[in-house]
Amino acid sequence: MNNSDEVDDGIDSANAAWAFDMVPERFESHIRRSVPYYDDGQSLVARLSDFFLPEGALAYDVGSTTGSLARQILERHPDKRFSIVGIDRVPGMVEYAASRVRDPRASFICADALQFDYDRSHLFLLYYTLQFIHPSVRADLLRKIYEKLHWGGGLLLFEKVRAPDARFQDYLSQVYLDFKLENRFTPAQVIAKQRSLKGNLEPFSENGNLTLLAEAGFSDIVTVFKWVCFQGWLAIK
Numbered sequence: 001m002n003n004s005d006e007v008d009d010g011i012d013s014a015n016a017a018w019a020f021d022m023v024p025e026r027f028e029s030h031i032r033r034s035v036p037y038y039d040d041g042q043s044l045v046a047r048l049s050d051f052f053l054p055e056g057a058l059a060y061d062v063g064s065t066t067g068s069l070a071r072q073i074l075e076r077h078p079d080k081r082f083s084i085v086g087i088d089r090v091p092g093m094v095e096y097a098a099s100r101v102r103d104p105r106a107s108f109i110c111a112d113a114l115q116f117d118y119d120r121s122h123l124f125l126l127y128y129t130l131q132f133i134h135p136s137v138r139a140d141l142l143r144k145i146y147e148k149l150h151w152g153g154g155l156l157l158f159e160k161v162r163a164p165d166a167r168f169q170d171y172l173s174q175v176y177l178d179f180k181l182e183n184r185f186t187p188a189q190v191i192a193k194q195r196s197l198k199g200n201l202e203p204f205s206e207n208g209n210l211t212l213l214a215e216a217g218f219s220d221i222v223t224v225f226k227w228v229c230f231q232g233w234l235a236i237k
């Protein structure tokens with residue numbers, strides 16, 4: 001039975017109260033049905049990691065949640081010597097990721113991405129994470145990432161994005177609404193999710209994201225993924 005805070009089976013979230021403290025397995029099924037091409041985007045990130053993992057490299061997955069992205073990257077490079085560190089501020093997700101990704105090259109740390117003391121790295125991943133970082137400090141995180149990247153290192157940034165004007169935003173939102181309904185969310189769940197994300201998920205436009213990347217120091221940037229209101233970029237230092 002639906003209650004007004006139910007956003008999915010087994011996930012409830014009140015108005016403006018979205019958090020990632022749900023059962024990890026529920027998160028995985030929820031995000032697959034919520035984010036178009038979620039698995040394909042992770043495979044694409046893994047493919048692109050080929051260019052940024054020299055022997056002994058260090059990669060960070062910022063907002064690693066269940067560790068599924070780190071796992072894809074490790075599985076793509078079974079014989080390569082490198083480390084990947086997942087950072088997430090939700091203890092239950094960090095424990096789950098550590099229990100699921102049993103590879104000595106991986107570690108998962110419970111920390112605030114903004115406070116964490118990163119080592120110099122070859123690759124940073126922000127896979128649908130930056131949109132959950134408050135706009136007032138988003139630029140700080142990107143500046144920190146740019147500073148900690150080796151010259152030639154890469155940032156893969158995937159985000160939900162807003163359209164450049166109201167008409168396009170209306171069209172794109174409606175297409176995305178259809179996607180969610182086709183993915184078996186009820187109208188009540190879609191509304192509950194939209195209400196719960198208020199103040200928690202704040203998408204910028206493509207231009208807004210490009211401006212942030214440029215202000216952080218990146219000048220070599222290419223779009224690697226786009227579906228309606230979801231976009232991925234590769235930025236190289």
Ligand SMILES: C[S@@+](CC[C@H](N)C(=O)[O-])C[C@H]1O[C@@H](n2cnc3c(N)ncnc32)[C@H](O)[C@@H]1O
Nearest residue numbers: 020063065069088089090112113127128129132
């Ligand atoms: C939508 S999920 C990211 C999805 C994930 N990258 C994947 O591949 O499935 C956003 C994650 O970012 C984490 N997060 C948000 N703000 C954070 C912060 N300031 N520090 C660390 N983790 C943060 C959340 O806890 C959540 O697990």
